[in-house]
Amino acid sequence: MKLLNKLGFASVKESTSQSRRKFLRNLAQAGMLLPVAGSMLGQRVFANTGSAQRVLFLYYPNGVVPYNWVPQQGPGAISGSQELSFGLGPLSSWHDRMIVLQNMTLDIGSGAGAHYNDMRGILTGNNEISRESASIDHLIAEQLGSEGVLSLGVRTGGRSDIMISKPRGYDSGARPIPNNDPADAAQKLAVGISGGGSSSGGSSSGGSSGDKQAYYEAILNDFDGLAEVTLDSARRDKLTLHENALKRLRDLAGNQVGECSFNTNVMSDPYASSSGQLTPNEWQMFPHLARAQIDNIVGAFSCGLNRVATLQLSKGDENGNLVNYSFDECWQMSQDAISQGIQHSNGSGTVGSITRWYNEFASHSASHRPGDVPHTAQVRWYHSLLAYTLQQLENSGLLDDTLVVMFSEVGDGSKHGGAAGAVTLAGGAGGALQMGRIINCGDGVNNGQRIYGTHQLFGDVARYMGATNLPESHWSGGVV
Template structure:
């Protein structure tokens, strides 16, 4: 290399030094901007946080079909990217970003016996929670800042007593109904980033700031290639993602800080009239639109805690019919793999007629049935979509997604043998890519870990200290 240098070639060391000098020069130019990182994003961008910066609680109804959901691998590290089970199949490419929690006790409170009683206790730890208490999402949000919880839903119905999220000083039977209209939610969030709404805003475009950030970002690749080991490069990637978000915040509602208000509206979320087949087809599009709204709010720093309630636990067929095409195709895949409906379904004619008639409420009471299995796979495909959207925005590494249902072992309404999935990361502090067995899998059987402990862990990984309710204890992950 010394000989080549005499003729004008650059050594690796000189290239490294030049990359560092250029990087530091651009960093210095933007130095006046860096202190704004925390207020804009609600996080410490340029230091290793060791904790998650945001959390999404993602609820789906009816539990799972255990023997079509439980991972084929045993507890421990996930060994590869093959499908863990039929229900978890859509998450195969995200295996290193998952913690699958099987046989977890769902702490929903004493006396729960119907779906709506179960579901209203899942985030409170008690279905008879008092007026002054709050669900875990609100308890976390209270300690993170003043943004509150972004509460969205898809066809949840209009009964306040069956909503899973409960603010403080609200009667348990009068819980607020989440916003079920993606277009309306997007419009409200857009107000939040235009300078006049809750959560603040960018106050207009600043081309100079954008240029500074672009200059720094242009140096990241060469700096990483020239100087960093794998662990350091991973840390730099976190900073690079944060810079991308700052760059877009410096614009005028561009990039991550924009919301698509041109999405479908759903007038049927509280309807008592049976929906038409074309209206069934809206459900997956509405669900993805609400995910997009949540990811957008996270990207813009409007909220750090969100709850998405997908339908409700008594599975009213007037709100959701799982005969929409995406779920139907998953049912056909299940059949092709030898998964069949249970023998107690009776003789109902061809599979098409059977599926349409039993795709809704009945599925939750026939845990071996193809429709229920297909529902579970579809909901986990929505989780995969959520992870992809978070990764696209540079948010996945420091976001936690907690996916759960309200019933345990599929056929009974008890809380044992629940299925919960953690996804994302926690600023590098949480080891992902694991399967944890939390109990013996028998209804009302031996308890090892429950959602009281898990949600206490989630709060801790969000940097939240002691919670007012002692039952959020931690100790699972």
């Protein structure tokens, strides 16, 4: 009881253990134990109620090379942990934690045919939506609370009309630019949890992890007594969910997992707004920046700062030279592609004395000529970033109830169309989804037969996040 009083419940009588049990029993009967626990901790506590608790929208540019990305096995349960395709290869060890959606129609609205139109329509379904409308990430966040969307980017450029995420109150062509500086993002997140300017982060929950663990143990010790209380089945089920959530938080506190801290000593990108051609050394920064932003998102999820995040990787239209894939990791993947018989075509570029087929202009050509090594290597690298994301979520104890939605803005790989899009869902989604599947969403022909589109898919994602009252009816669901 002294611990409860220390945590702000001085009005609870200290006289006997029976008083505490009566207090907890009344909370349980009223369905209020979990919210009270959250207020004691200074953070939100969520039971696994069969729904996702967090969602990350992860955007990568230029689509895929269809026949180097499409799974080699057909629709249905993923049969094992082998590589499904060259593009999906890095996810082989996560085969039971993902759903591959092939030939999905990308609902990008009117005016399709250029990267920037496609990009700003991918999360809205229309690239010219009204000022008072919002993209699906913001629609979900609006219904979940006051945290809003954590919007981060890597070399997205400075054009407000090509940002994928749109809050209310912004014209469709004048959207806010996501934070492209991982160090700055980490610093701001650290301030958010510490209430001050500590660059090493901190905790807003009050007290040490030992205090938190003692609190969990004190509450859990009383669950045996609570279980003997006569409750109807629905309330018993709710009590079980509370108990499981507290056990998880106790374990996290004891293991120092999910600690509310951020590493602000990470790489900044001084070239984020550059309009000139980057040098090879500057190209090497891209994968490090991308992983640093993933770390920021996982940290924000761990600390309960946000439940919805959007990461935009580059600006799609590569002619501006803000993104170049001639970094060593992608170079190695292109060599792997060549060793497996994937051929490159004539779009080549020279860096010094070395010819690299995936330079800025060759990669853009590749997105119009499926089969090029540059584009294939890029796609494999982006899926390696998804594998990194899943590993970081698992390390933080968050994978089971988090959903990652990975998508691009280009469809069939030969045109800027909406057919044959490639989308991957990954994570645990709180047990709401049957993972380990491949779903065919259409016939793969540009402007051809549509089975499922992103309007339906994002409607599903919203409902699995508990956002069931979307203002637009076109988020219809029914895909997964």
